Amino acid sequence: MNNVFLLAFKIAFQALRNHKVRTGLAVLGVMIGIAAIIIVFSAGEGINNLVLNQIKSFGSDIIETEIKVPSNKKGLASEQQNSINLLLGAQITTLTLDDMEDINKLPNVKNSYGAIMTQEPITYSKEMRRTIVVSVTASYIDIDRAEVEKGRFFSEAENKGLSQVAVLGSKIKEKLFGENDAIGKSIKIRKTRFRIIGIMKEQGTVMAMNFDDFIYIPVKTMQKKIMGVNYIQYMMHKIKDVSIADITADDIRILLRENHNISPPKNIQKGWADTGKDDFRVVTMAEMMDVFGNINNYLTLLLLAIVTVSLVVGGVGILNVMYVIVNERTSEIGLRKAVGASYSDIMWQFLIESSLITLAGGIIGIVFGIIISYLISIGANSYGLDWSFIVPIKAFVVAIVFSTVFGIFFGAYPARKAARMNPVEALRHE
Amino acid sequence: MSLIEVKNLDKTYYSGEIETPAVKGVSFNINKGEFVAIMGPSGSGKSTLMHILGLLDKATSGEYFFDDQNAKYLNDNELAFLRNEKMGFVFQAFNLLPRTTVLDNVKLPLTYSKKEFDHNEKAKKALADVELSNRLDYYTNEISGGEKQRVAIARALVNDPSIIFADEPTGNLDSKTGKQIINILQKLNETGNTIILVTHDKEIAKHANRIIHLKDGLIISDEPVE
Numbered sequence: 250m251n252n253v254f255l256l257a258f259k260i261a262f263q264a265l266r267n268h269k270v271r272t273g274l275a276v277l278g279v280m281i282g283i284a285a286i287i288i289v290f291s292a293g294e295g296i297n298n299l300v301l302n303q304i305k306s307f308g309s310d311i312i313e314t315e316i317k318v319p320s321n322k323k324g325l326a327s328e329q330q331n332s333i334n335l336l337l338g339a340q341i342t343t344l345t346l347d348d349m350e351d352i353n354k355l356p357n358v359k360n361s362y363g364a365i366m367t368q369e370p371i372t373y374s375k376e377m378r379r380t381i382v383v384s385v386t387a388s389y390i391d392i393d394r395a396e397v398e399k400g401r402f403f404s405e406a407e408n409k410g411l412s413q414v415a416v417l418g419s420k421i422k423e424k425l426f427g428e429n430d431a432i433g434k435s436i437k438i439r440k441t442r443f444r445i446i447g448i449m450k451e452q453g454t455v456m457a458m459n460f461d462d463f464i465y466i467p468v469k470t471m472q473k474k475i476m477g478v479n480y481i482q483y484m485m486h487k488i489k490d491v492s493i494a495d496i497t498a499d500d501i502r503i504l505l506r507e508n509h510n511i512s513p514p515k516n517i518q519k520g521w522a523d524t525g526k527d528d529f530r531v532v533t534m535a536e537m538m539d540v541f542g543n544i545n546n547y548l549t550l551l552l553l554a555i556v557t558v559s560l561v562v563g564g565v566g567i568l569n570v571m572y573v574i575v576n577e578r579t580s581e582i583g584l585r586k587a588v589g590a591s592y593s594d595i596m597w598q599f600l601i602e603s604s605l606i607t608l609a610g611g612i613i614g615i616v617f618g619i620i621i622s623y624l625i626s627i628g629a630n631s632y633g634l635d636w637s638f639i640v641p642i643k644a645f646v647v648a649i650v651f652s653t654v655f656g657i658f659f660g661a662y663p664a665r666k667a668a669r670m671n672p673v674e675a676l677r678h679e
Numbered sequence: 680m681s682l683i684e685v686k687n688l689d690k691t692y693y694s695g696e697i698e699t700p701a702v703k704g705v706s707f708n709i710n711k712g713e714f715v716a717i718m719g720p721s722g723s724g725k726s727t728l729m730h731i732l733g734l735l736d737k738a739t740s741g742e743y744f745f746d747d748q749n750a751k752y753l754n755d756n757e758l759a760f761l762r763n764e765k766m767g768f769v770f771q772a773f774n775l776l777p778r779t780t781v782l783d784n785v786k787l788p789l790t791y792s793k794k795e796f797d798h799n800e801k802a803k804k805a806l807a808d809v810e811l812s813n814r815l816d817y818y819t820n821e822i823s824g825g826e827k828q829r830v831a832i833a834r835a836l837v838n839d840p841s842i843i844f845a846d847e848p849t850g851n852l853d854s855k856t857g858k859q860i861i862n863i864l865q866k867l868n869e870t871g872n873t874i875i876l877v878t879h880d881k882e883i884a885k886h887a888n889r890i891i892h893l894k895d896g897l898i899i900s901d902e903p904v905e
Contacts, residue, residue: 256790267778584774587735588788588834589763592755672735676774 257597264578264598265605271570272606278566279610279655280617283648285556287618288625290644293549295626298637300541306394309534310491312498314352314505315483316341317530327525342480343509343528346386346468349484351504357488357497362388363481365471371464372437373425380421382438382464384471392487395460400432400447408467411474415443419451420461438466441474453633494533501531553647564655571603571663582667583675596668603660604653611652615645681744682841682873683709683732688741690727690896701727703896704741709875711841714868716876716887724896726846729877733766733844734758746841763791767835771847773827775819775834781806782815785833792838805833809863825856832863842873849883861886 265272318334318341320327349363365384370377383389387405390397403414415436422431431445443466452460472478488497506513511526532540575582582595590598619640629636690702702724709715719725730736731743734750743750746765753761762768767788775784785802806812809829814822819830828848835843845864849857865886868874876887884890885904892900 260790263779263783580772580774581776584770584776585787585791586759587733587762587768587774589759589791589838591759591791594759594791673730676735676770 254597254601257594257601260594260598261601261605265602268574271574275567275570275606276610276613278570279607279652280614282556282560282562282564282655283611283614283652284618284621286553286560286648286651287615287640287644288621289549289552289556290647291618291622291638291640292625293545293552294639294641295622295629295636296548297542297545298639299629299635300545301538302635304534304538304541308394308487310488310494311392311534312486312488312494312501313483313532313537314344314348314486314501315530315532316344316480317528319511319528320525331530341528342478344481344484344505345479346481348505348508349386349481351508352484352486352501355497355500355504357490357493357500359487359489360388360392361484361486362386362392363468363484364389365468365476365480365482367471367476369438369464369475371421371425373434376425378424380462380464382466382471384466384468386468389465392485395452396450397447398450400445402447402465403467408469411470412467413441413443413470413474414446414467416447416449416465417445418449418459418461418463418465420459421464422448424462436464438464439475494535498531498533502527502529505529505531560651560655564659567603567607567655568659568662570606571599571660572666574602575599575663575667578667579670579675579678582670583672583678586670586672587676592668595670596664599664599667600657600660603664604656607652607656607660611648614652615648618644618648681708682711682746683707684742684744684747685732686742688728688731688743689739690724690731690736691739701896702731702738705893705896705898706741707891707898707901709873711873712868712871713889714865714874714876714887716878716884716890717893718878718881718884718890719893720879722895723893725877725879725893728893729844729846729875732875733768734762759791760793763788764794764838765841767838767840767843769828769831769835769843769845769848771850773824773831773851775827775830777819779819780815781811781817781819781822781830784819784830785837787834788838794838802833802837805837806830808836808867809833823856824852825859828852828856828860829863832860832867836867836872840872842875843867844875844877846877847879848876849878849880857883 320330369382390402626638692699
């Protein structure tokens with residue numbers, strides 16, 4: 250009992266027990282903040298895994314080439330400008346199927362497909378809806394993991410011959426035809442009629458795009474009969490040796506610069522964010538994973554910033570509660586001082602009270618956060634997302650550090666106020 | 680030998696520019712075993728004086744020796760120690776802890792004590808002294824005013840203090856219950872306790888052995904009760 254700390258602990262515990270509702274409310278406040286931290290971290294990890302798994306599902310033997318708006322800026326700045334320009338409707342018309350043919354001749358490239366992805370009005374029996382039309386070369390079905398469920402994919406001969414044939418994603422098929430057979434029927438894309446020759450296997454949502462809503466048509470038909478253009482938007486290349494993917498990507502860059510009459514950059518920056526002058530961008534899967542990893546880190550940071558704000562609000566809540574507690578118990582503090590409590594006795598009592606509140610809130614919050622995170626993963630999985638339930642160690646560390654710091658920081662001021670109270674005035678307080 | 684020695688004690692309250700003198704240079708001694716009533720109308724400085732004597736407040740100037748220690752030079756821990764070990768307080772408003780049992784209230788000073796002994800034993804004995812052995816596990820909102828004040832007295836007694844300060848202990852009680860409380864204090868005095876009773880009530884003050892009369896912060900009389 251001689252131990253000031255032990256004594257204060259005992260007194261604080263009694264005080265909390267004697268004010269169950271008030272204690273409960275304060276604990277609840279902390280709990281919500283701490284649970285939020287755990288959920289944010291766990292969700293961040295879940296998203297990260299989801300995206301990485303899906304990128305991996307493309308296969309690491311894939312290199313992507315896509316159009317890009319040239320700019321004078323470098324690195325990230327040119328990337329940002331590119332995204333803005335594309336959003337504003339900039340057209341890059343230099344990437345063609347001839348480029349693809351040339352790339353296919355590179356020694357490490359096994360095969361490629363070229364594509365245009367657009368949103369188009371689709372008509373079937375007077376009903377019009379908009380969906381994404383993926384116009385590709387026939388090699389798409391060999392390179393992409395997508396598979397045909399019923400009927401067949403179009404051939405390269407049909408592509409070259411500008412055939413008006415279409416393959417439907419499983420969901421858009423259901424939306425247009427229901428249970429009825431769609432093969433042999435025709436739909437209109439814009440004003441052009443297409444015959445349905447195949448239905449794709451269900452794929453689910455990948456990176457917020459529902460592949461099952463897609464309609465696949467030959468890219469040349471799209472170019473000549475619908476858009477009246479000569480370009481494509483992107484290509485996917487399957488390579489033979491993954492270990493030299495970087496070299497192959499560079500070979501593709503050199504080739505395309507030659508084809509597009511672009512002078513090579515003076516200082517070559519490694520990787521996909523290389524130079525502003527290029528009107529294309531070549532990305533290996535490994536690089537893409539890095540990028541998503543980065544994006545995910547920023548996302549987690551952003552979420553964390555939001556959580557911090559909510560925690561500060563929670564902390565001010567603790568401060569408020571402790572302040573009220575101290576005020577409400579002014580005469581008790583006076584009495585305790587009169588019967589022999591010293592400055593440190595009172596200080597510790599209130600500091601420990603607030604620490605116990607935050608500790609309890611922290612523990613319950615962690616448990617609660619884990620449960621919610623688990624439920625989120627179950628929910629996501631039931632929606633067909635490959636969402637893994639992980640609570641990273643850093644979530645616990647941050648949660649524990651936060652609750653400790655908040656307990657002390659927001660408990661200290663009211664505790665000091667209580668300890669410094671003049672016993673005479675405190676006693677008079679009613 | 681004097682337990683309390685007061686020399687030219689002054690207490691002035693400052694609020695902004697305004698000075699309010701409450702006690703103006705009083706001097707007196709109180710010996711062990713005395714039962715002293717400090718009397719005076721409200722505003723006479725009697726409560727202020729008691730707070731200084733009880734080491735709850737500091738004098739503006741002058742000297743106060745408690746048990747030969749100059750209060751001026753005591754730090755917070757030493758003051759807390761003396762209040763805990765040597766003093767007991769009884770207040771007009773009882774000042775019991777709410778939502779707490781009678782027994783736990785009486786044990787409160789012991790939790791801050793450095794001495795080793797059985798707290799329950801000690802508290803039960805103090806409650807027996809005020810004839811409340813039958814109320815140990817009652818909560819403080821379940822007992823009468825007179826009982827509350829007896830709990831407060833038991834709390835003042837529990838750590839065997841050298842002196843008990845009672846500040847208007849009967850102020851919130853009816854005259855009959857007030858009488859009981861005074862009788863308890865008297866009995867405590869007869870068994871050797873030093874008691875300082877602050878009151879504005881002549882009838883109550885009469886129970887003491889000595890009355891110090893205060894008016895406007897000055898002692899106007901200091902004489903034994905015949």
